[in-house]
Amino acid sequence: MTKVAWNTKELTVGQLAERSGVAVSALHFYEAKGLIKSRRTAGNQRRYTRDSLRRVAFIRLSQRIGIPLKTIKDALSQLPDERTPTREDWARLSAAWRGELDERIEQLLRLRDDLTDCIGCGCLSLESCPVANPHDQLGEEGPGARRLDTRLCVTQSVCVPAS
Structure with missing residues (x-):
């Protein structure tokens, strides 16, 4: 260096x-x-x-x-x-994000806990899936998941099912 x-x-x-x-x-x-x-x-x-x-x-x-x-x-x-x-500058900025980060942590914990049942990917095949789609009725609307609450998305590609 x-x-x-x-x-x-x-x-x-x-x-x-x-x-x-x-x-x-x-x-x-x-x-x-x-x-x-x-x-x-x-x-x-x-x-x-x-x-x-x-x-x-x-x-x-x-x-x-x-x-x-x-x-x-x-x-x-x-x-x-x-x-x-200064430390005060950073503290002010990070405080503004605290609520959003707490919400993300909660979403990640929910994702971890629900991972074996459903990951909100739109698989539509698990009996316990909260976004179940019997007989692929939603398939007529196009590709991808249809019943996801986007407010619960952790990132653009990882969403957790609504509780």
């Missing part, structure tokens, strides 16, 4: 990628989506302020727990530019 001097005010895209463990292409994507910012040098090279390291870490953690990029962008827009966010 290339050592960057502690008093370096700006990082190149390569340095930011190396320090954050995020691919350069991902950093370019984050920048295109407005999640991080850079300035351009006279030679048109990107330069990121050091606070970008914390922002990238926040983005990665938020993505890992399933927070959509739009929500992450909205949260980051509440932080001051070119200043490392």
Whole structure:
């Protein structure tokens, strides 16, 4: 790993990628989506302020727990530019997501507990399936599950049956 001097005010895209463990292409994507910012040098090279390291870490953690990029962008827009966010800044942002995360945890626990009976995939073959479809009556409406409550979706591809 290339050592960057502690008093370096700006990082190149390569340095930011190396320090954050995020691919350069991902950093370019984050920048295109407005999640991080850079300035351009006279030679048109990107330069990121050091606070970008914390922002990238926040983005990665938020993505890992399933927070959509739009929500992450909205949260980051509440932080001051070119200043490392404080503990209070992060506490304020994370508090806003606590209810949503608690709901996701509850959904995942329900999914785990109901996994052997039905995973809400639209299989329509298990006798105890709450979205049962005798004689495939819903098949006439097209492919995919038809009786899922989308509010209970953990992700776009994993939904749990309504209780």
